[in-house]
Amino acid sequence: MNFQPTKLLYLEDTYCFEGEGKFLGWGEDQKGKFLVFDQTIFYPQGGGQPSDTGTIKFSNFEIPVHFVGFNKGIVQHYYKESFLVSSDLIGQAVGFQIDSHRRLQNAKTHTAGHLLGSIVEEITGLIPAKGYHFQDGPHVQFEGQLDEANEVNTLLAQVNTYLLTCIKERTQVETQYVEPLALSELRLPQNFQLPQDKPSRISKVEGFSPVPCGGTHIRNLSEYAEIKAHKISGRKDPKISYKVF
Ligand SMILES: [Zn+2]
Numbered sequence: 001m002n003f004q005p006t007k008l009l010y011l012e013d014t015y016c017f018e019g020e021g022k023f024l025g026w027g028e029d030q031k032g033k034f035l036v037f038d039q040t041i042f043y044p045q046g047g048g049q050p051s052d053t054g055t056i057k058f059s060n061f062e063i064p065v066h067f068v069g070f071n072k073g074i075v076q077h078y079y080k081e082s083f084l085v086s087s088d089l090i091g092q093a094v095g096f097q098i099d100s101h102r103r104l105q106n107a108k109t110h111t112a113g114h115l116l117g118s119i120v121e122e123i124t125g126l127i128p129a130k131g132y133h134f135q136d137g138p139h140v141q142f143e144g145q146l147d148e149a150n151e152v153n154t155l156l157a158q159v160n161t162y163l164l165t166c167i168k169e170r171t172q173v174e175t176q177y178v179e180p181l182a183l184s185e186l187r188l189p190q191n192f193q194l195p196q197d198k199p200s201r202i203s204k205v206e207g208f209s210p211v212p213c214g215g216t217h218i219r220n221l222s223e224y225a226e227i228k229a230h231k232i233s234g235r236k237d238p239k240i241s242y243k244v245f
Pocket residue numbers: 110111114203213214215216217
């Protein structure tokens with residue numbers, strides 16, 4: 001079945017945990033069966049950030065969603081095959097509810113990755129290339145060679161002091177839509193490809209350069225007790241692991 005592109009409501013508000021949509025139909029691929037709506041508050045896995053989970057409320061029953069994916073503009077909400085969905089439900093209004101704790105935890109881990117990337121870039125000149133913002137070992141992968149002058153423990157201490165300063169200063173995080181051309185003018189890692197099927201959007205931690213991003217971000221760094229960089233792996237294209245509290 002061909003679906004219209006899903007309106008991505010999660011881009012508007014990270015803190016929106018409930019919403020409504022219209023059921024358009026279902027499909028199936030190698031990950032299982034999925035539901036499609038005209039719009040969604042569910043974040044689909046991508047950009048190093050895990051998907052939301054939650055519940056879809058039809059008029060007479062609810063379906064739990066355990067994974068959400070993105071495919072050519074369509075957000076696919078995966079559900080257990082034991083739930084029977086029939087075509088008479090198409091067009092029905094549904095309610096969305098996402099796991100708010102998971103959403104906020106993911107947004108915090110993801111936003112911390114941006115901040116860590118910007119701080120390390122400012123101190124060392126390395127370019128943040130890729131983030132892994134899952135809860136089982138978040139890290140940022142950098143491009144470049146770590147200078148001889150940068151002793152690992154000293155650098156970690158320097159980065160952690162800077163992180164703590166930003167948290168104490170209650171630094172703001174902003175996201176906004178921009179023209180696609182504006183994205184191409186940003187300093188980006190090698191081989192970085194701007195997504196063609198998502199709106200052009202940047203995330204900016206106040207005081208640092210903006211980065212193109214379609215993820216969910218927190219509003220203010222005061223939401224952290226601490227962000228701690230705890231490990232640097234390798235000196236060429238190093239990987240820096242961190243924890244969020
Ligand atoms: Zn982001």
